[in-house]
Amino acid sequence: MDSALLLITDQVRAAAAAGTGLRIRGGGSKDFYGEAATGELLETRPLAGITSYEPSELVVTVRAGTKLAELEAVLAERGQCLPFEPPHFEGGATVGGMVASGLSGPARASAGAVRDYVLGLTLLNGRAELLTFGGQVMKNVAGYDVSRLMCGALGTLGLITEVSLKVLPLAPAEATLKFEMGQAEALAQLNRWGGQPLPLNASCWVDDGHTQTLYLRLRGAVAAVEAACKSLGGERQDNAATAPDWNLCRDQQLPWFQERGARDLWRLSVPQTASVLDLPEPPLVEWHGGLRWVRALPDEAARLRAAAAAAGGNATLFIANDAHQSWAAGRFDALTPPLDRIHRQLKKEFDPASVFNRGRLYPDF
Numbered sequence: 001m002d003s004a005l006l007l008i009t010d011q012v013r014a015a016a017a018a019g020t021g022l023r024i025r026g027g028g029s030k031d032f033y034g035e036a037a038t039g040e041l042l043e044t045r046p047l048a049g050i051t052s053y054e055p056s057e058l059v060v061t062v063r064a065g066t067k068l069a070e071l072e073a074v075l076a077e078r079g080q081c082l083p084f085e086p087p088h089f090e091g092g093a094t095v096g097g098m099v100a101s102g103l104s105g106p107a108r109a110s111a112g113a114v115r116d117y118v119l120g121l122t123l124l125n126g127r128a129e130l131l132t133f134g135g136q137v138m139k140n141v142a143g144y145d146v147s148r149l150m151c152g153a154l155g156t157l158g159l160i161t162e163v164s165l166k167v168l169p170l171a172p173a174e175a176t177l178k179f180e181m182g183q184a185e186a187l188a189q190l191n192r193w194g195g196q197p198l199p200l201n202a203s204c205w206v207d208d209g210h211t212q213t214l215y216l217r218l219r220g221a222v223a224a225v226e227a228a229c230k231s232l233g234g235e236r237q238d239n240a241a242t243a244p245d246w247n248l249c250r251d252q253q254l255p256w257f258q259e260r261g262a263r264d265l266w267r268l269s270v271p272q273t274a275s276v277l278d279l280p281e282p283p284l285v286e287w288h289g290g291l292r293w294v295r296a297l298p299d300e301a302a303r304l305r306a307a308a309a310a311a312g313g314n315a316t317l318f319i320a321n322d323a324h325q326s327w328a329a330g331r332f333d334a335l336t337p338p339l340d341r342i343h344r345q346l347k348k349e350f351d352p353a354s355v356f357n358r359g360r361l362y363p364d365f
Contacts, residue, residue: 004046005130005161011042012159012355013128021358024155026065027092030101032319034154035331037360044096047161050074059119061164064096071095080167083111085202087251096160102152105250106202106217109272109287111168115151121163123150126351134164149346155357156365157350171201171219173226176242177234179214183207183285184276186214190288191273193232199224204249205285206256212282217246249286252293252319256284260295264320266304268292270313277307298322305333332361 015022021039025031047065054060055078062071068088075081085105086098099121104113120134134147150160181189186205193200199220206213216234218225229236248254257265268277272289280300283292296304301317308315314333335343347354347365359365 005124008042008044008047008159008161009124009128009130011040012124012126015040015355016126016128016353019353020355022355024096024100024159024357026094026097027067027090029089029091029093030097030103033101033103033331034360035363037155037357039355039358042159044094044159044161047096051162052164055080058167058169059164060167061162062095063162064094064099064160066095068093068095068098075167076170079170081170082117082165083168084108084114084117085111085250086114088247089251095163099151099160099163100153100155106204106246106286107219109203109290110201113151115148117166118147118151119164119166121147121150122161123157123350124159124161126158126353126355130161131158154360156361157346158356173218173220173222173224174201174239175218175225175229176237176239176246177216177218177229177232178237179216179234180211181214182212183282186212186285187275187289189214190216194272194288198228198232200288202246203286203288204246206254207282207284208256215242215245217242254284257293260321262321263295263297264301265318266294266296266301267316267318268294268304268308268311268313269316270308270311274311274313277311279304279307293318308333330363335362 012022022042023037023039024042024044026044044065047063049066050060050062050071052061053074058080060071060075068086069091072082085107087093087103087105099114099118102114118134120132122130122132124130134145150157183205190203199218200216201219202217204215216232218228245254252265268283269291272287274289277292279294280296280303283294285292294304305315316333317331343365
C-alpha cells in the first residue's frame, strides 16, 4: 500500500471509529449532482496515475483520482477511447467520479453505459478494508458483479481507489446529419432507424425557439457511414464544426441548457419508444428518444415525475437553480419499498457506520 492510499485508509479508519462522516471529492466537477453530502472532506486526487495499459487487449487500469482528460489523451494517442463519452463538466472530472456518478454522454444509447465497460475495481469500504472485485477481462465474474454495483452509487458504498476499464478503437468514420422536423416526427424516425442496420451513434433533437432540428451522428466503418448518409438524407455537417457541439451536449453546455434562466434542469430517462410527453415546454431529446432534458420551475416537479412514471421511466432533478428550495423535494425519484430495502442492506454491508457520502443519494441514506 503506497503512502497516499495509506493516509486515506487511516482517515477512513478514524472516521469509522469516531462515528463521523467523510465527503468524497475528486475534481469537484459533479458537486452539483445528487443531494448535498455531509462530513469531512476526503480528497481522491492523490490517488492518480495509470497503473496498467494494454492497448492490444483493450484494457486500462487507472487510479481513481486520475483526471479523465489525462486518461482520454493517453487512449487517443493509441487510437482508442471510452466509447460511452463520460461528461467532463468543468474540466476537473476524475475517473473515480466518472464511475461513481455513472453518467454517460451522447453515445450511451448505442455504445452502452459506464457500467458496461467496468471490468473490475478496488474499493475501500467503511471498515477501512481494501477489497478487489472483478479483474481485467470481460468474463471474470462468478456470482454478483459487485464492481458494476458501484456505478451510480455516488460513493455511498465505499471509496473507489482503482478501476479497470474496457476501451475501444476510435471509429474509422463519422458523420453528423441535420434534419428539420418536429419532436413527434423525430421520435418516429429514430425508432424506425433503430430497427435498421445503420451505424447510429448519437442523436439530439432541440427546439431553439426558431427551428426544430434533429442532429444524428453516425460512427463506424467508412463504407457503412457513407452508405447511411446516402440512404438517410438530411444535410451533412462538417465534422470539425460539430465535434465541439457534441462535447457541449455531453456536458449540458449547449445554448439551450444555458438559457434556462430561473428554471431547474431535469433529466427524464424513459423508454426510447415513449411518445411526446406532457411537459411544461418541449425538451431536448437525446439517446434516440430515451433521454429527455427539461427546463422547469420548482413547482412543476410533480408534473415531471408523473410524466416520466407514466412513460415507464424516472425523473431526476439534475441541476437546481435554487439549491435549498429544490433539494428539499428530493433530487431522485423515491425508491419502492423493495428497492429501498436492498439499498439499505447494501449500505449496511459495505459501510455499516455510514462513513461515506451521507445523504448524497437520499437525505436519510
